[in-house]
Amino acid sequence: MRASGILLPVSSLPSKYGIGCFSAEAYEFVDQLARAGQKYWQILPLGPTGYGDSPYQSFSTFAGNPYFIDLKTLVKEGLLTKKECKEVRCKEQKKIDYEKIYQNRFKILKKAYRRFQKNDKYEKFVEENAFWLEDYCMYMAIKDAHEGKSWSEWEELLKKREKTALEKVKEELEDEIGFYQFQQYEFDRQWKKLHTYAKEQGIQIIGDIPIYVAFDSADTWAAPEMFQFDEKNEPKAVAGCPPDGFSATGQLWGNPLYDWEYHKKTGYQWWIRRIEYCFKLYDIVRIDHFRGFGEYYSIPYGDETAEFGHWEKGPGIDLFNALKEALGEVPVIA
Numbered sequence: 001m002r003a004s005g006i007l008l009p010v011s012s013l014p015s016k017y018g019i020g021c022f023s024a025e026a027y028e029f030v031d032q033l034a035r036a037g038q039k040y041w042q043i044l045p046l047g048p049t050g051y052g053d054s055p056y057q058s059f060s061t062f063a064g065n066p067y068f069i070d071l072k073t074l075v076k077e078g079l080l081t082k083k084e085c086k087e088v089r090c091k092e093q094k095k096i097d098y099e100k101i102y103q104n105r106f107k108i109l110k111k112a113y114r115r116f117q118k119n120d121k122y123e124k125f126v127e128e129n130a131f132w133l134e135d136y137c138m139y140m141a142i143k144d145a146h147e148g149k150s151w152s153e154w155e156e157l158l159k160k161r162e163k164t165a166l167e168k169v170k171e172e173l174e175d176e177i178g179f180y181q182f183q184q185y186e187f188d189r190q191w192k193k194l195h196t197y198a199k200e201q202g203i204q205i206i207g208d209i210p211i212y213v214a215f216d217s218a219d220t221w222a223a224p225e226m227f228q229f230d231e232k233n234e235p236k237a238v239a240g241c242p243p244d245g246f247s248a249t250g251q252l253w254g255n256p257l258y259d260w261e262y263h264k265k266t267g268y269q270w271w272i273r274r275i276e277y278c279f280k281l282y283d284i285v286r287i288d289h290f291r292g293f294g295e296y297y298s299i300p301y302g303d304e305t306a307e308f309g310h311w312e313k314g315p316g317i318d319l320f321n322a323l324k325e326a327l328g329e330v331p332v333i334a
Helices: 024-035 071-076 082-086 098-115 120-128 130-145 163-172 174-200 218-222 260-265 269-281 317-327
Strands: 005-007 040-042 204-210 237-241 251-256 284-288 295-300 310-313
Touching (some): 024 040, 024 174, 071 082, 120 130, 130 163, 130 174, 130 218, 163 174, 174 204, 204 269, 269 317
Parallel strands (some): 005 040, 040 204, 204 284
16 A cells, blocks of 8 residues: 655754744644645654754764753643743744754753652653663763763773763762753653654654764763774774765765674674664654665775775675564664
8 A cells, every 4th residue: 555754854843942843833743744644754863963963963872852852841741931931932943043952952951850850650761761871861961071072082981981980970960960861751751642643643653763873972982892993992984975976075974883793793782772762763764874784885084085985895684684583574664
C-alpha cells in the first residue's frame, strides 16, 4: 500500500518563542497531516545542537534538544508563570536566532527546575536511561564549568575520566547535573505524549539520525575506544566527502570515524543499543549518509579540505545482520 508524508523539522513549527517545539502548534500540524490524508511526519534529528547549531552535530546521540520543551506545558505543571514566559517571547521571524535562544532558554528552564519536585516517574526515567543520561549530564555540567570548551581542552584527569576526578565533579556539580537530568525528563515526557497523539491520528514518525557523532560530545568522551583515536584521544582521521561537481575541495565534516573492528568484536552492542533506543522515539528510522556503512571516506586529521582523503571499507551487511538478530525486523530506511 502506497502512502505519503511531509518532512518538517520540529524547529520549523510556528512558535512565539523563537523556535518550534512540542506545543499546540505541533499537535495542529499532526491534525493537518491527518486531514490531508498523509501517513508520515519525517523530522530531523532531535538531539541538542552543538557547533553551528546543526542537528547533525549533537552533544549526544541519545539526548533530546531542550529548546523543544514547550514552556506553556511547564506553566500548566506549575513550574513557570505566564509572565515569565512572556519575557522570553520573540517577534515573528523567518529564521531562528540560536544565540538569543541560548542566552534566555536555559535561564527560564532553570527557574522551572528550581520548582520541580522529584517523583517516582522522574526516578524511573533516570534509572532506565542511566546508560547514557549519566555521562551526558556530567559532560554538559563540566562543559559549562569550562566555559563551553570541548572535553579535548579539559585538564588531563577529566579528559581521561579518572575515577577520583569524576567523583569530585559529581559532588561539586551535583545541582547542574540535576538540571540537565530535568531537561531530559521534560523533553522525554513531552515528546512521547506528542508521538502517542500522532499514532492515534494514524500518523507515523520517521526519525532521522546522523551516521556519525560529533567530536564535541558525551559519546566520544565516555567511550573513546569506539573511535579511530590515537593514544592522546585525538582523531587519526575524520569524516567527509570527496571533491565532486558541487565542491572542488569536497566536504570536510570533521566527525570522528568509528573503529569498526572494535564494534565488530563487541557484537555491535553500541549500535544495537542506539537503534533500539531510536525505536522508543520513532516508528521508522532514517540513517543519514547510509552509504558510509559500505565504504566511508577517511580524511587525515588536521587537513583543511577533504581533497586528500581515501575510501575505507565499512561494516557492510554484518552490522545489519547483528541488528536483525538482536532486534528482529526493524524499519530502517536510507
